[in-house]
Amino acid sequence: MREVSTKRIIAEVRDSAIRANYELGEDVVRAFQDALEYEESPVARDILGQLMENAAIAREERTPICQDTGVAVIFVELGQEVSIVGGDLKSALEEGIRQGYEDGFLRKSVCHPFSRQNTGDNTPIIVHFDVVPGDKLKIWVVPKGGGSENMSQLFMLPPSAGWAGIREKVIDTMEKAGPNPCPPTIVGVGIGGNFEQSALMAKKALLRPLGTKNQDLELAKLEEELLTEINRTGIGPQGLGGRVTSLAVHILMMPCHIASLPLAVNVQCHASRHLEIVL
């Protein structure tokens, strides 16, 4: 067994929470730049420029890109030959987030559902564990904002709905979201599995870097089709009208029950933040 200490996990998660919030991914900045190639609206072009300026200021001044530094979502792939020493893994992840949000001056955005009292340290975290072959521990730190999460939807479609039904629901979700989720957005789509699995796939789909193609050629084609349709709505950056409503659509798919066609749409704002740690 290969040993990984909780001390190291805490330090890495802490740093990643801070870095993810200060440094917008190069892939997103490149996507803004590419969007300028085909955005026609002068107001929208102005906005894309300001988003690039914002990313540069945040990186330089060590300030969050967006004040909504999110709920801390964490994906874990634990190699089955890894042994965690010095404490338990979940507590270590939570401690890393607690320290990162405090030390990095990140906003604590977690509260009681009814009283709305803030928990004060951005915990509890939302964590998804997966056990895989090998001796590596992979952790993705994904701060997820509330504005875009609120526009996300899940549908349990009848199998007869097929691709046409899926397409209609995805476009409808983005039309209804309009300016609310801070377009230009990235759209994570989970197809198949079951109720919770479709939602998990939709979120996981967002981790794929922008500008990369889906390895499944059929899905790659469907992603293009959805993106074109979404961008025909004219919603545009910040919903003020324009060609670039979404930067990308990413799909993950798996088989499902013979009675079902689950579909989840997870909307991601342009401040798409995620960092991968390999230990």
Next chain:
Amino acid sequence: MNDVFHLETPLSGEDVASLKSGDRVTISGVLYTARDAAHRRLVELIEAGKELPIPVKDQIIYYVGPSPAPPGKVIGAAGPTTSYRMDPYAPRLLELGLKGMIGKGRRSQEVKEAMIKHKAVYMAAIGGAGALMARAIKEVRVVAYDELGPEAIRELKVEKLPVVVVNDIYGNDLYVEGQKQYRIA
């Protein structure tokens, strides 16, 4: 593109009447922050007939929950939050003479009607550009509900905060007009 106008707070009836949907505006002066929990409390006070912790008449409320100020700065990132969550409360504040709201995203029909009736405007700031927006904020003072953390009501002194007028007092809506212009049927 429309010219950029400049506004000083508090707003006059003339200021508000001069604004049209699509205008780009910079704002200087005092703004008050309030989002979900603060709105709930303000409306509870109004319903109980009690005094509010901030002046509302002729003022602008900015829907924002900033990230904490690091050493040497007055505020962290400070972009707008989504406005529809304040829709159930906004008409009560408009009745009291609130003249402006800054946020992002569409408003309800009820709020739009209240804006026409009480002569107030809704303006959008760029969502997700919190580091950029913070540059316009020069002073910050918590005036109420400190225990709400990011949701506390703050008085912000701003210089040339950039916004776009979405809903004017004439019933125009930039979200509807802007999208219509670029929609491909």
